[in-house]
Amino acid sequence: MASEPETLSPIGYSDAGALQIINLIFQSLLSADLGTNEIKPFLASEMPTVTREDSATLFTYTIREEARWSNGTPVTAMDVAFTLKVAKAPLLNNESLKPQLEFIRDIKIDSENPKRFTFVCAGYAPEMELLTGDFFILPAYLFDPENLLQHIRVAALSRDPSELENDKKLKAFAAKFNTPAYGRDSNLLQGSGGYTLEHWENGRYLTLKRKKDWWGKTSNTQHLTANPQRISFQVIPDITTALLALNNRQLDLLENIPAAEFEQLKQSKQFLKDYSLHAPDAFEFVYAGINTRSSRFLDKRTRQALAYLLDTRNLIKVSHQSYATPTVGVIPPSIRKFYNDSLQSYSYHPDKAKKLLSESGWTWENNGWYKITNGRKERLAIVVSYRAGNTNFENAAVIFQQNAAKAGIPVQVQAMEGSLLSQQSKEHQFDVFFRSLSGNPFAFNFKPLLHTSYAEKGGLNYTGFGTPESDSILDRISTTVTSEAELATLLKRLQAIMHDEAAFIPLYYVKERVAIHRRFTNTKVSGLKPNYDVSAFTLTAE
Incomplete structure (x- = not known):
């Protein structure tokens, strides 16, 4: 591993290395069999039955009869309900998982079979079947031995969970759960996995x-x-x-x-x-993030200018040879039904960059670009951050630095330890960064990464990307999409908005x-x- 995980919390992990290890300790109801690249039941005994009722969809699961926790007790529907509470409750470090499960409004446990339950979900989308089973189930006996969350109903968390922020038992649970021990202590990291x-x-x-x-x-x-x-x-x-x-x-x-x-x-x-x-062919892409909150990058034409200096094709040649594919969006080009191939990628074009800077209000003087913002004159200078030890990100930063210098923009390259980079990204203390993200071909809920409701400090929308239209699209994708054709239309439009806004800029998918x-x-x-x-x-x- 190039870097150790920040945490092994099944709720709060944030990197692929942690996910791999958690996969060996905990289990989800459904997961991908890497031997066939198919979704199969893991903790569940079979794929869920699906029943559509007006504005709701019901997904019914049964947990494997033989499934046990480390102490030998059976895994039950109560553990699933507990996990939903941890994923949805306020005050807890659950920012990365919470939005993925917003559409699950309640859980109904079978009165005759403690291993059988039904998720009550808002609307319907084709990928809901996977999403209802794609989160790690926690042992309630180990994570909440005092039953501090027992009195809270999942349905209550799906309405206005802020009402519970003063709940004494929830606050007591949060005080424990948010400690590093719940992501590092081997006595707590005990799941149903092998x-x-x-x-x-x-x-x-x-x-x-x-x-x-x-x-x-x-x-x-x-x-x-x-x-x-x-x-x-x-x-x-x-x-x-x-x-x-x-x-x-x-x-x-x-x-x-x-x-x-x-x-x-x-x-x-x-x-x-x-x-x-x-x-x-992997489902991992490298992207550049620009902090839209900075006065220098508020205007999208400035961000577009920087995009024309990234030089993706040269970066692929230097870092990956033939082992990467350029992309204009967060969708892999190999998934043709959802990829927006009508968009033109930001190829290296310094003249276009200079023209966009001028249109954005920057003027060239004294060997630099200057603009008056809020009555103060500032120069366009940039600090580019990336995780130390990653040569691909380092190459991207250096190539951008060289190209920006040709356009008269000074760029400082800054390698950072992974956890510090994550912290500063969450705190919005950056200009431009290079990062990578991993996905899969089964789910396309990008709400945590791109919706403005997750753009506050601590949220996963580090760049601050978002428009009313993109928010609406992300909401529809996560709750109301009813067909693959509708999903394709929404995803292609989302890619077009992202391309135009140039805040979250996908560069290439890797092999x-x-x-x-x-x-x-x-x-x-x-x-x-x-x-x-x-x-x-x-x-x-x-």
Whole structure:
């Protein structure tokens, strides 16, 4: 891993590395089988039954009879209800999950079967079936032993949860749940998955240990696996050091291998005797974020000017060779039915950039661009931030710096430790940053990232992007879309607005580059994160 997770909280995690580890400890009702790239029931015994009633849709699930928590007690619908409360309640660190579950208004538990329940959902959208099952279920006995949330109804949280902000029991629960322990303590990180967190050495490694008698091994379900007895995630921020460890046979697996080094490994017969190389099309994209709250970037023409200096194609050539695809939107170009191919990407064009700056009110004088804002004269100078140790982001920042210099814009490049970059992004303390995001081909709810209701400090809409029209589109996608054709129309329009606003600027989708030791089989390599299923790994016969 290039960096260790900020937290392993199943509710508050924010990076792909954390997600991979949480996937081994906790389970969701539904998930993707990386061997087939299909959505399958995991904690649920089967896919939900769906009943549409006027303005509501009912999704009925049954939890696997054999499903157990670490203490041997059964996983029940009460645990699902508890998880919904944690995901929806005010005062809790649940900003990333809450918007994904807004459409779930209530849960009805079967009076005769404690493992059977029904989600009552507002409206209908084709992707609701996945979204109702795509969140980790928490053990109520472990996370809330004092039953502090027992008196709260899920339906109440779907109305105006602010009424509960003074609830003494909720405040007491929040005071505990929001502490770092709920994302780091191995005694609390106990789910229904096949592994437990054995050890976490800060900045060095995380080790997971297989449960002795995990219920999934007796379920006769091929995609429920926990084969390796122990899994160690080594934290190696420097890719050169990581590649050296790989070449010295000290790692069984390395992902995110730089393109040039990946090509070199493909030419090494000695290396290929021990390792197989894989380059699946990933659902991860790199984007540039511009802080629209800054007086320098309020006018979208200024942001558009900067977009013409990003030079995506050169960046792909330098950083990825043939292992990336330019994109004009958050939708992968490979999903043609939803991708807006009528848009023209922001290719490198300094003359257009200068023209847009002039139209935005900037004037060229004394070897710089200046504008009077609120009675104060300011110069267009930019600080570009990115996560330290990521050469792709570093290349993007340097190329932008060089191109901006040609247009008379001074740019300072600033590498930052990952958690600090996240903190400053949430606090809106940045000019421009480069980040990446992972998605999947099953769900397209971008509300947490792009809706203005999540643009306050602490929200995930770091750039402040949003218009009344884009907000309306995001609301409709998350609640009322009834057909794939309608979804396609809305997504294409959203991409057009994003392209015009130039605040959240998608640059390219990557191909993953993974090396896996040949002593393993059943690796299930996929374009979906985490691009392989380490729980399924088995040793090849000698």
